[in-house]
Amino acid sequence: MAVPARASRSVRRSRRFELRSTALYFVLLAVVLVLVGTAVRTAAAAAERRPAWAVALVLVGVGGVVAFCRRRRRISAARLARHAAEALDEATNTAVEALDTAPPAPAADLVPARTGPRGGRPDAERTIPLPEPVNEASADPGEVGYEELDPAEFEQAIAELCRRDGCLDVDVVGGAGDLGADVLARTPDGRLVVVQCKRYCDANRVGSQDMQRFGGTCFTVHGADVAVVVTTSDFTAPAIEYAEQCGIVCMDGQELLRWQHGVGPRPWEPEFVAG
Structure with a gap:
C-alpha cells in the first residue's frame, strides 16, 4: 500500500539539500575569488620587480586551466579549497623570493640626473669654484x-x-x-x-x-x-x-x-x- 506522507517528506528533503549545496557553492566561489584576487595582487607586485616571474606564473596558470579542461571531472569542495590554498601559498613564496633577491636599484634610477642649461653637463658634475675666504688681518703683510x-x-x-x-x-x-x-x-x-x-x-x-x-x-x-x-x-x-x-x-x-x-x-x- 502506498504511503503519500513519506513521499512528501522525501520531496522536502531533496529541496533542503539543494539549497544547502547552492549556498555552499556560493561560499566556496567567494573564497576562490578572494584567493584569486590576492594571488593576482601578489603576482602584480612581484611582476614590478621581476617580470620573468610574472610570465612564469601566467604559464603555470594557463597550464592548470588546460589540464582542468582536459580532465573534465567534478572537483569536490575540499579538493578545490586545498588546491586554491596551495596555489596561493606557492604564489606568495614566489613573490617573497622575488622581493628578497631583487637587486638594489642603481643611483641613476633613484635620483634622476639633472641637466644644466641648454642641455649642458649635469649639475652634479659641474665644478663650481668656491671663493677663498679673505682675511685682511691675516693677509701677506707685504700687500697691506x-x-x-x-x-x-x-x-x-x-x-x-x-x-x-x-x-x-x-x-x-x-x-x-x-x-x-x-x-x-x-x-x-x-x-x-x-x-x-x-x-x-x-x-x-x-x-x-x-x-x-x-x-x-x-x-x-x-x-x-x-x-x-x-x-x-x-x-x-x-x-x-x-x-x-x-x-x-x-x-x-x-x-x-x-x-x-x-x-x-x-x-x-x-x-x-x-x-
Whole structure:
C-alpha cells in the first residue's frame, strides 16, 4: 500500500539539500575569488620587480586551466579549497623570493640626473669654484695698505708681521682696559715685546702724552723686555725725547714700510733699538 506522507517528506528533503549545496557553492566561489584576487595582487607586485616571474606564473596558470579542461571531472569542495590554498601559498613564496633577491636599484634610477642649461653637463658634475675666504688681518703683510685699515685691523697686521719674523705666542690684546698694550709677542730669543699701535693720518703725530701713558704701563704692568710704539705717521720731538729716556722704541710710517718689505730691522733687534 502506498504511503503519500513519506513521499512528501522525501520531496522536502531533496529541496533542503539543494539549497544547502547552492549556498555552499556560493561560499566556496567567494573564497576562490578572494584567493584569486590576492594571488593576482601578489603576482602584480612581484611582476614590478621581476617580470620573468610574472610570465612564469601566467604559464603555470594557463597550464592548470588546460589540464582542468582536459580532465573534465567534478572537483569536490575540499579538493578545490586545498588546491586554491596551495596555489596561493606557492604564489606568495614566489613573490617573497622575488622581493628578497631583487637587486638594489642603481643611483641613476633613484635620483634622476639633472641637466644644466641648454642641455649642458649635469649639475652634479659641474665644478663650481668656491671663493677663498679673505682675511685682511691675516693677509701677506707685504700687500697691506695700513692707511686703509681701521685700528683693530692695524693691530692684527702688526701681529702678523711679528709672526712672519719668527715671534711666538703672538696675541692681540688691544681694546678697553688694555693699559696701553695692543700686541704681545715673544721673540725667538725669549724676550717679551709689548707693542702699542697708533694708526694716525699724516697730519696727526704721536705726542708726548701718548708716549707717557704707554711708558707708565709697558714695563711696570706688562713686564716688557722691549716696548715699541708703531704708527703710520710720525712722532713729535717731545715724544721722541721721552721715548729715549724710557727706552721705548719708536717706529714711524717710513720705518714700518721698511719692516713690512723686509728691508729694515725689526723693532726688537739691537740695531733698531740702538738707532
